[in-house]
Amino acid sequence: MNILLINIALRPESKVKLFPIGIGYIATAMKNAGFEFDFIDLDANRYSDKEVERLIQKKTYDVACMGCIVTGYSKVKNLAEMVRKYHKNAYIIVGNSVATSIYNILLSKTEADIAVMGEGDITIVDLLKTIDCGGDLKTVKGICYTKKNNIYCNPCREPIENISSLPHIDFSPFNIEEYIANAKEQISEDGININRNELRALPVNTARGCVANCTFCYHNFRGYNYRYRSMESILTEIREMITKYNLNYILFGDELTLFSRKRAEDFADAILESGLKFFWNVTCRADCFIKDSDLNILKKMKAAGCVSASFSLESSNAEILKAMNKHILVEDFSRTAELFHKAGITPSTSLVIGYPQETLLTIRDTFKCCAENRIYPSAGYLLPQPGSVMYEYAKEKNFIVDEEDYLLAMGDRQDLRLNMTNLSDQEMEEEVLAGLKYCNELLDIGLDQDHLIKTQYYRKAKK
Numbered sequence: 001m002n003i004l005l006i007n008i009a010l011r012p013e014s015k016v017k018l019f020p021i022g023i024g025y026i027a028t029a030m031k032n033a034g035f036e037f038d039f040i041d042l043d044a045n046r047y048s049d050k051e052v053e054r055l056i057q058k059k060t061y062d063v064a065c066m067g068c069i070v071t072g073y074s075k076v077k078n079l080a081e082m083v084r085k086y087h088k089n090a091y092i093i094v095g096n097s098v099a100t101s102i103y104n105i106l107l108s109k110t111e112a113d114i115a116v117m118g119e120g121d122i123t124i125v126d127l128l129k130t131i132d133c134g135g136d137l138k139t140v141k142g143i144c145y146t147k148k149n150n151i152y153c154n155p156c157r158e159p160i161e162n163i164s165s166l167p168h169i170d171f172s173p174f175n176i177e178e179y180i181a182n183a184k185e186q187i188s189e190d191g192i193n194i195n196r197n198e199l200r201a202l203p204v205n206t207a208r209g210c211v212a213n214c215t216f217c218y219h220n221f222r223g224y225n226y227r228y229r230s231m232e233s234i235l236t237e238i239r240e241m242i243t244k245y246n247l248n249y250i251l252f253g254d255e256l257t258l259f260s261r262k263r264a265e266d267f268a269d270a271i272l273e274s275g276l277k278f279f280w281n282v283t284c285r286a287d288c289f290i291k292d293s294d295l296n297i298l299k300k301m302k303a304a305g306c307v308s309a310s311f312s313l314e315s316s317n318a319e320i321l322k323a324m325n326k327h328i329l330v331e332d333f334s335r336t337a338e339l340f341h342k343a344g345i346t347p348s349t350s351l352v353i354g355y356p357q358e359t360l361l362t363i364r365d366t367f368k369c370c371a372e373n374r375i376y377p378s379a380g381y382l383l384p385q386p387g388s389v390m391y392e393y394a395k396e397k398n399f400i401v402d403e404e405d406y407l408l409a410m411g412d413r414q415d416l417r418l419n420m421t422n423l424s425d426q427e428m429e430e431e432v433l434a435g436l437k438y439c440n441e442l443l444d445i446g447l448d449q450d451h452l453i454k455t456q457y458y459r460k461a462k463k
């Protein structure tokens, strides 16, 4: 059976190339089960459409697998069409949230045949074995599929309870040096005492899912319990990666890494005890560290190599935070930021602008709050994700009329696609740019006008 695995480039115009951790787990599961495959990495290589077409025709494929987050729907649709043009009878399998959250649209409006629902590590192997031996798709848990223009959904697959038992990612199918060298484009914080050009980083996944349930968010582990790996399993993987790839920085690429003080302290203690030396960044909750005594935990994290921590404010307006279901208080966010600053760890945050309650004043206050806490925010507009509360709201209020049109235009959250406020697009965009400009000048960040919102295109220039 000839299998093709494709990694999609979600932002081909960006300098940043994020290692695709989900595809990494799927490729590892396929390899460990004995399935050989050809791999086209569109993100690492940024092929032109012509080159992609040439690679796809290289041989006759029986199966083509791809997947990404739902904002990449248009790319999946185009790619599936291209695969179908040359491989009439191939099974086209799609995973991640572009499958899970919109399987109906995916299976009815694109050339995809099978949507892998939720976690795919076990499902992909079961599915490939079934296809290989000519079995019946209805026996495979965790998929939806099309047959004679009908869509069938099989029972869900049970979540993997112990994610420490998952095999470590096998990086061999990837052009890993390209990702390691490029990773410095994602690293902008201070406090790293090595030359930026010598940074060698890769992501490590320590947890699946999130303890929160924000109304604008959808991720592929939504609906699963939050699960996290043992420190032993995480550090064994990091040790292997450092030895093999000479890494000096680990990007903890989870929705949420540090969910409690205890986890944070255990995390720092385990890294210190391991003797491993690397810098790292991490995600946590905005209300995780608010007591005076928490500073000791943050100092330990700093001693263990932590240089940056991300925790989301999203908005400084209490009514909007309630609508987001964030369950955080602005004073807790400020206290957490203060303690991270004191510990010498760079805090960062993200904003979601454009809830229906948003006004010019709420936008202004939110940027003021960031500036007061000495954080230049990663700002974006509300881009309702299918499967989220705000997506249903947008449909109900007729902001989204044709779902596929909306999905085809989704793109980056930094581009205003859907305005559900009483402000005009221009008013909102101007206020956001004014807020970013204010933070930029006050905090002396040094961004030019074109990079105030799309900061990832700038990072290389930062020394």
Ligand code: SF4
Pocket: 210, 211, 212, 213, 214, 217, 218, 219, 255, 256, 312
């Ligand atoms: S936005 Fe962040 S905190 Fe909220 S549910 Fe999604 S991953 Fe969790």
